[in-house]
């Protein structure tokens with residue numbers, strides 16, 4: 362076992378060499394390092410933090426916000442080994458086929474490849490995230506308690522799996538979980554307290570020459586690597602690229618002014634609907650997690666893919682949150698509707714609904730450099746957040762469809778609780794899923810990275826993580842970005858053959 | 859003899875079942891509240907819980923600048939002619955004829971009946 366190297370002890374001015382440098386030790390960086398174990402080239406992992414939370418390091422994440430309300434940039438992620446997996450929820454679900462498709466009605470939509478391309482990598486991603494075997498909607502065949510019956514239509518019950526470590530602790534904190542595994546890898550060196558502050562391009566601008574590392578105790582050294590993978594998360598990747606503007610004024614990979622644009626997260630409005638089930642029978646797996654064949658699972662209501670493409674609506678996940686009560690008008694609505702449908706409602710049960718919804722890609726939802734600088738002299742970021750009314754309208758349409766299907770099945774009914782913009786924004790929460798800011802596209806004019814994850818304009822620079830998602834889907838990103846990482850690992854191994 | 863007896867028992871049992879069935883569906887009507895007569899009583903009679911419907915209907919009417927009750931009643935008469943209300947409700951939902959009242963997604967026919975109930979007072 363080789364211990365992690367504390368960058369604060371590396372003499373200033375030193376130049377360290379490696380074959381492949383991974384910047385960032387979150388789920389992506391750690392997974393990539395694990396996947397490259399035993400390769401015949403040298404790998405270096407550079408992580409800003411160490412094994413525990415540290416206030417001064419976390420402060421490096423601070424930035425400013427403009428536009429619609431969003432979370433403070435330092436609050437929606439964590440800057441130490443394991444990254445934001447140190448406080449993630451473990452919700453996992455592969456993106457749908459429709460998420461990858463170009464939709465004529467949705468500008469900027471579509472991935473450069475289909476879901477099929479990514480499928481072979483999920484088994485490994487499941488193992489890394491400790492989400493159990495690949496079940497998801499396949500669990501339907503094994504249920505003893507049937508799903509809530511819905512009439513024919515656009516919404517269906519879909520399934521999440523959860524990350525779970527060995528002793529049933531939810532969910533996997535990648536740093537803690539894999540630290541010892543990383544130490545055992547012969548071709549890997551892990552530097553902690555190592556902040557990459559600049560990507561230095563060669564003079565022709567087509568290759569990265571070195572990367573600069575700084576520590577909070579004042580040490581500065583450089584890393585020279587044949588290839589570099591940025592894995593610093595969907596906010597910090599564009600920051601590094603934009604701040605590295607000494608050779609090219611626009612920054613690295615930003616010739617087409619795309620770095621930092623199309624930033625996205627999943628808005629999670631609260632109490633979006635009130636669901637009534639006439640006979641009161643709500644299977645437990647809608648309200649919380651249940652174990653199925655050693656896997657932790659939960660059901661949600663999701664627009665079917667054919668419905669999404671035809672109607673059209675964006676992706677969403679509607680979850681049953683907690684038991685609720687009806688007001689007078691709600692009681693009247695339920696009494697009137699149930700009796701007209703010819704069903705009893707004396708045992709009706711009421712539930713509050715929550716959701717996560719997919720926003721449409723928006724180039725003006727954007728991260729830019731701010732004037733303020735952090736303790737290492739790096740410019741801080743400004744996020745211009747925007748949520749468009751259309752995003753809420755799409756979701757409302759899906760929720761109304763669920764209501765219609767409940768009536769058609771004579772099973773229950775639903776109230777849409779939010780209508781005006783102000784109502785949606787009140788108490789709005791977020792998924793903390795930072796996506797889209799270095800989008801993937803085969804055309805350099807429309808994307809920062811190509812279909813492999815390589816920055817179009819830089820021969821030896823790759824990006825891994827959800828910042829490359831060109832359209833986002835409504836699934837939580839991590840299992841998907843890890844599947845992408847598994848794919849990237851294969852590609853990187855090929856580069857050294 | 860044994861057979862006759864069991865047939866008799868069966869018949870009685872069947873009869874009880876039928877009566878019980880009727881009581882379950884029709885029961886509430888026997889104790890139904892009386893309302894002032896309105897031109898829509900043939901329709902409103904189909905509602906088991908007219909008070910609840912009227913409450914919803916008030917909300918529905920509040921959002922409508924113009925509501926031609928007679929025209930709506932004619933449409934509903936056509937729709938409900940010789941048909942069971944619950945069948946029409948399901949058909950509404952299946953055919954995407956739904957309306958929103960105070961946020962509640964409801965079959966359109968019911969929503970209109972509710973509005974008539976509110977009009978009728």
Ligand SMILES: Cc1cc2nc3c(=O)[nH]c(=O)nc-3n(C[C@H](O)[C@H](O)[C@H](O)COP(=O)(O)OP(=O)(O)OC[C@H]3O[C@@H](n4cnc5c(N)ncnc54)[C@H](O)[C@@H]3O)c2cc1C
Pocket residue numbers: 384385386387388389390407408409410436437438439440441442443444445446448449450451452453555556557558592593594595597601792793794795825826827837838839840842
């Ligand atoms: C509260 C919360 C709940 C979440 N719940 C879920 C969920 O249920 N399901 C789901 O799928 N996802 C969830 N997520 C998102 C999930 O955590 C991320 O998708 C995942 O952590 C992304 O991994 P990453 O490695 O790309 O980035 P990160 O986790 O952000 O890791 C980046 C790493 O890079 C390091 N770093 C940053 N800058 C530098 C630098 N300049 N130099 C060197 N190192 C640097 C950081 O210290 C960090 O370790 C949640 C996130 C949050 C915040």
